[in-house]
Amino acid sequence: FSSASAPLAASSSSTAATLTRSRHLSATKSPEESTASAQYQSAMTSILSKEYTEDDLKDALQGLLSDSLDPEYDARHIFGHGDPNHTLSMLQKITATRIKDYVHIMSNSESPSEEQLLQQARDFAQANGPILNLSDVIRSQSPRMALAAEFKRASPSKGDIATHVNAGQQAKTYAQAGANIISVLTEQRWFKGTLDDMTQARLQSTDQDGKRPAILRKEFVTETYQIAEAAAAGADTILLIVAVLPQHVLKRLIDYARSIGMEPLVEVHGDAELDVAIEAGAKVIGVNNRNLHTFQLDLGTSQHVATELSKRGLKFDHNDEQAEYSLCALSGMSTAFDVQRYRKVGLGMCLIGESLMRAADPAAAIANLCLHPDDFEKQQAAAGAGGAYTGGTKMIKVCGTTRPEDALKACQEGANLIGVIFVPKSKRCVTAEQAKEIVQTVRKFGERTKEAEFPERSSGGSPLASLVEASNALQEAARRPLVVGVFQNQDAEFIKQMVAECGLDMVQLHGKEGMMAANPANCGAPAIRVVDIETDPDTGKATSNAVDALLESLTSDPMAILLDTSIKGNKEGGGTGVTFDWSIAEKIQNAGLPVIIAGGLTPDNVKDAVSSVRPWGVDVSSGLEASPGRKDHQKVQDFVRGAKDAAKEASKGF
Numbered sequence: 001f002s003s004a005s006a007p008l009a010a011s012s013s014s015t016a017a018t019l020t021r022s023r024h025l026s027a028t029k030s031p032e033e034s035t036a037s038a039q040y041q042s043a044m045t046s047i048l049s050k051e052y053t054e055d056d057l058k059d060a061l062q063g064l065l066s067d068s069l070d071p072e073y074d075a076r077h078i079f080g081h082g083d084p085n086h087t088l089s090m091l092q093k094i095t096a097t098r099i100k101d102y103v104h105i106m107s108n109s110e111s112p113s114e115e116q117l118l119q120q121a122r123d124f125a126q127a128n129g130p131i132l133n134l135s136d137v138i139r140s141q142s143p144r145m146a147l148a149a150e151f152k153r154a155s156p157s158k159g160d161i162a163t164h165v166n167a168g169q170q171a172k173t174y175a176q177a178g179a180n181i182i183s184v185l186t187e188q189r190w191f192k193g194t195l196d197d198m199t200q201a202r203l204q205s206t207d208q209d210g211k212r213p214a215i216l217r218k219e220f221v222t223e224t225y226q227i228a229e230a231a232a233a234g235a236d237t238i239l240l241i242v243a244v245l246p247q248h249v250l251k252r253l254i255d256y257a258r259s260i261g262m263e264p265l266v267e268v269h270g271d272a273e274l275d276v277a278i279e280a281g282a283k284v285i286g287v288n289n290r291n292l293h294t295f296q297l298d299l300g301t302s303q304h305v306a307t308e309l310s311k312r313g314l315k316f317d318h319n320d321e322q323a324e325y326s327l328c329a330l331s332g333m334s335t336a337f338d339v340q341r342y343r344k345v346g347l348g349m350c351l352i353g354e355s356l357m358r359a360a361d362p363a364a365a366i367a368n369l370c371l372h373p374d375d376f377e378k379q380q381a382a383a384g385a386g387g388a389y390t391g392g393t394k395m396i397k398v399c400g401t402t403r404p405e406d407a408l409k410a411c412q413e414g415a416n417l418i419g420v421i422f423v424p425k426s427k428r429c430v431t432a433e434q435a436k437e438i439v440q441t442v443r444k445f446g447e448r449t450k451e452a453e454f455p456e457r458s459s460g461g462s463p464l465a466s467l468v469e470a471s472n473a474l475q476e477a478a479r480r481p482l483v484v485g486v487f488q489n490q491d492a493e494f495i496k497q498m499v500a501e502c503g504l505d506m507v508q509l510h511g512k513e514g515m516m517a518a519n520p521a522n523c524g525a526p527a528i529r530v531v532d533i534e535t536d537p538d539t540g541k542a543t544s545n546a547v548d549a550l551l552e553s554l555t556s557d558p559m560a561i562l563l564d565t566s567i568k569g570n571k572e573g574g575g576t577g578v579t580f581d582w583s584i585a586e587k588i589q590n591a592g593l594p595v596i597i598a599g600g601l602t603p604d605n606v607k608d609a610v611s612s613v614r615p616w617g618v619d620v621s622s623g624l625e626a627s628p629g630r631k632d633h634q635k636v637q638d639f640v641r642g643a644k645d646a647a648k649e650a651s652k653g654f
């Protein structure tokens, strides 16, 4: 395949590009070709609608070991290997389904042969330029972090993400905004992607000077045929997922990809998979922060793998010219802070999908990632917060506690914030003595001797960026529960006095104090600013343009934003026991601001709130009571566990 890997004369003619694409993708065809294409399409439709039993799928995965000389060794890292009763994970189901699909595709008389695909790939390269080497693309960006921006319409766990978006147009936007790699999901059943999406991404992301990002085919690749197919449709590289590939198959696929000029992205999760990848000869290693069998996300995974590579004496630092490997973080990132944490440990690329697909303005979201280190302080300070908030539910606040035993129960269940209310009109209003007792209980539980300390915030940032930074800091600090004092239109001196006397970690301003009142200098501690979502009690709908109003009113004074219902016609919100229209919270988070939602949450509706809105936090007061001011411990347990289970469930996905 030397002609594809050798730099061939590039043509910017899109007509030439269209004509030389593989015959089933071509838009301009002779009548015979059209018939062939129609037959091909109908064959593909029938193949992709086939359903397989669990046994069929297990056999398909087992088949990957049929030519192994040492199946135990080659499959040593594979989940459930050797256990005939193990249930297939979603990753295994999808991969096995693709294995079955390709058995049918490759044997279908309408399909091009692998040789024909390789010829089409050569033609494509001749018309549109040679394959780009992934390793070179990443390394050439140093010291800037390379960005792989992903095109993903849907996923198995999240369902539809952005089905209306056009792949070519989105790729062009990504490329113009500085993406170096464009990853395109080509799997149809679960991700609603196609090979044609990828071709469109390739053709439309090239600029007038012929400069373009590398194109990654994101697929469940087990066959060399899929790699040839990727090259024929315009890919520069392919993803190889170690979790589903026996060692010998991984090696075969890496070698094949290189033989046609592609440097593959080899995806690992833990240490065992890292060893398999290195032994198979991977050079560009992507660390999935998500365990693809359990789907749990942990952004620390990439850092962990970086440490493991260092321990093995392997050089991967993005700024080291001698480095033999490139390390990339995959999954779960959305902000400049995420990029920064990986830059610090030498990673060279971040792959970001969902938050860019959901972003109202993907170009702004990319700019706000501050890919260049010099931009981290400067640019993110001047701009917004990055893409949509997609980090899921991380904060649980149990408010309105008046008794230490209720606060303790909430801590034991895993609540992050315990609220005490100082509002005289509230049925849950506490004295300073009661608050002090609760503070002592919460501190003892968290093995703390003093109030929480928060890192200083970078100065000069936009309110949105500053709030995102503050929310991250609060999330870190609230790994051990903190006590929040709730106030409503009360004197700043009184608030400061209660903070000092009771040892409150934070305050919550729940009245009409305004955004700037939430400054720590005013309150004596960092503050959660409550934003009322004025709701019509008859329709349940918000009565004003709440989203724009909130985004315009933001200042850098608060530590976090909490949305609560206020009933139209009533002066103040708080403890209403009424929900607001949660889609407002979703819209605010899609603009990049993580929010806590409150108002009428109960053990019965919290799961729904968490799974549908995926808010950063949930807050409850009256919904957990046996009687005003007294918590029902069963309800506390059900609420916190329900929120956590739903958060776990909602964070699963590709």
Ligand SMILES: O=C(O)c1ccccc1N[C@@H]1O[C@H](COP(=O)(O)O)[C@@H](O)[C@H]1O
Binding pocket: 399, 400, 419, 421, 423, 426, 427, 428, 486, 487, 488, 510, 564, 573, 574, 575, 576, 577, 578, 598, 599, 600, 601, 619, 620, 621, 622, 623
């Ligand atoms: O709970 C109260 O009595 C209260 C009084 C005054 C201000 C705030 C109050 N509670 C806050 O209201 C929300 C939601 O409460 P609920 O779950 O709808 O009862 C929560 O933030 C509490 O902190």
